[in-house]
Amino acid sequence: MSEFCLEISAANKSFPGVKALDKASFRLRKGSIHALLGENGAGKSTLIKIITGVHRQDSGTLFINGKEETLNNPNDATKFGISVVHQERNLIRRFSVGENLMLNNLPKTVLGLIDYDEIAIQSKKWLEIMDLDIDPNTVVSELTVAKMQLCEIAKALSLKAKILLLDEPTSSLSPKEAENLFSLLRKIVRDEGVSIVFVSHKLEEVFNICDDVTVLRDGQNACTSENIKNLDRKKLVRLMIGRDEQIVKSTRKTDKIKDTVLALNKVKTELGHENINLELARSEIMGLYGLVGAGRTELVKCLIGLEKIIEGDVIINGKKTAIDSPKSALEKFKIGYISEDRKKEGLILIHNVLDNTSITVWSQIKKAAGLVTDGMIANKVDPYIRKLEVKTPSNYQIISNLSGGNQQKISVAKWLAAGTDILIIDEPTVGIDIKTKAYLHELILNLADNGTSIILISSDMPEMISLADRIVVMKDFKVNGIVENDRDYDVVSSKIMEFIHS
């Protein structure tokens, strides 16, 4: 038997116009957790699709337990015990947890009908392995996102998975939930003999949990199955982007920050915020930091009129105002909101680049008869699409065909085109590669330097500290404290943590 349960050597894969993989290799040691890293477009997804039988390599070989095998479709992969837990939740929400776990192989009574008691008994076993103390009859839609994910892993285990691929498993988990996930992953590696391929953009996690690392860059191996002990963060970043990580140097001219443009005074909201007092000055970047569920996104949604403010004052440019809808937030007060959930709330995926970018400016540019032509739109928004270096074959490309990073650029471009005075940016770099991330950071700083006031919501501490001028720490729908950011990472981060845990 081979030391490796999965091995890919010199795989090539081309799509029309792109060489997605160029002699890529990968070796998964039995009982290890193996990080697969690379920027968006580096070839990770293609490699995963080859491992799961969705695509076939043009050339190169695939070994499972030392034997050369061919995977023609996802079912072949399942037969070899290869299972993916996808980024998107893939459970049937209206079905019970037990039925979801057993759906491929529902136990039946002698009459050939489904035996729900047996489902509960059999699924309980897999739930226990994942330390999930939930009744198998619970309907999935009642679970938290974190528990849904654990159920998905339980489902994979129930399918006798020996090789588990996790694609950005922590992107919607709180730090505590992520820590819980990691300890369970270590447990199933130890007790169930599972090997794991772990895809993530968060390097901290990789160092926390992984044994080996493979980095892809432009479809080639930047490193192949390297032991994590031989690497540090700096080396890893260099492998991923081919140069050192750019630390955004603070060239902020704080003298520009003056004149309060927005103030919240003893605000209480329908969603449960209490006594919120905040002030935002022109050119300022105000960070909202907190754990998942602290009420940050909810607060800005109340501010732009999506939810109701029930007490207290909102003062814009010195005048008491009431914003009743995102439309009036944009048109009357020039406040824009870039959503954290770009796929659901930020973009219209089946529309093209031009339509998505121009959606915020239609009302500004329409002529007397209320008509808008493509030409007028292109004149208005094309400069922004270019400025952000959006990689798209044309302005008529459908958004869902672009990569995640480019989609995020479009949702930013849309608000740049709108010319807002106050821009609320919610988790701008989740799931975005390091290069685009650095680019977006520079952009945010530029915007602020040019007079836009920014409210930045981020759960990424380094991002927060490199961008924000002041950091408002929220917890349980209240403001717990405000930290003046002098960009000394250690000092500021420990102050933030104090407020979070106070």
Add this chain to the structure above:
Amino acid sequence: MNMTVAAIFKKDWLGLLIVVLVSGLVIAAVKPAFLSPFNLYVLMVSTSYMLIIALAQMIIIAIGQMNLSVGAIGGLVAISFSGLMEVHQISVPVAVLSGLVIGIACGFLNGYITVKSGISAFIITLATLYIFKGINLGITEAEPFYNIPENVKNFGNAKIGNTPIPFLLIIPIIITILMWVFINRTETGRHMLAYGNSVQSAELMGISSSKVVITAHIISGFLAAIAGMLVVCRLQLGTPNIGDSWLLPSFAAPVIGGAILAGGKVDVIATALGVLIVAIISQALVIFKIDPFFVQIFLGVMILLAVFVNRYREYKQEVRRKIFSSE
């Protein structure tokens, strides 16, 4: 599965059952004629084939699609069934069998084209609606078949013993039970609901979408065929316009029963109660001698009410989930 009292209270059909009982009792209290044997008989006859029509649509709603051609299939089967018996002197059992085969073939066609083209079933069944109806008119030249065999007519008129229960009702009741078992207790049925909930998830779990979609359309065609033939028994003739008015009521009952048109949520018992409610309302308005246009208005209000109730339930569930998540 243990059916506790709490679990029963969560069921969609409980509220509808209360509506049926209360409205029945109120109407009977005001107009005792409502419970007269004749009136009950009429009520059950109209329920009988509407039940099957509603289930024919419900199974397609379960997978998140629509079948606009239910009426056209029913009509085509109805005239084929009566035409085979009248013109070609074919025996009743063979005619029934032929009717079922035609219904299944129509359903298969709907499902097959939907799967192979990847175009929405709404469009495909809109097209086949016209095709089936066209064949119907071509065969009949818009003339009804009058010479239905006596035994078929008798079946359409028969009652069980001395009760007001029509013989016609037996078939829909059996079918309702079978459909309940199918949706709730068979693998294919569960796979259909899973597919209706999320096509992508279902496919990732290894559920074959073509099998699910084609099976659902075959069942729909099969049920539409039975309904078509029951109407022939009831009317005692095969007219080419059978099925013309089925489409909207076929959606009304499942929707009143809490079905979600996006798919993945249907309830057989609630759909049956939905049919019953529509029948009771129509019947009550006749008894109270209210203008027939009120039937339509009532139906519209019922549908709105049902949708609002469902929305409220989902909202409450969402709130509960949020409380859970913030723990």
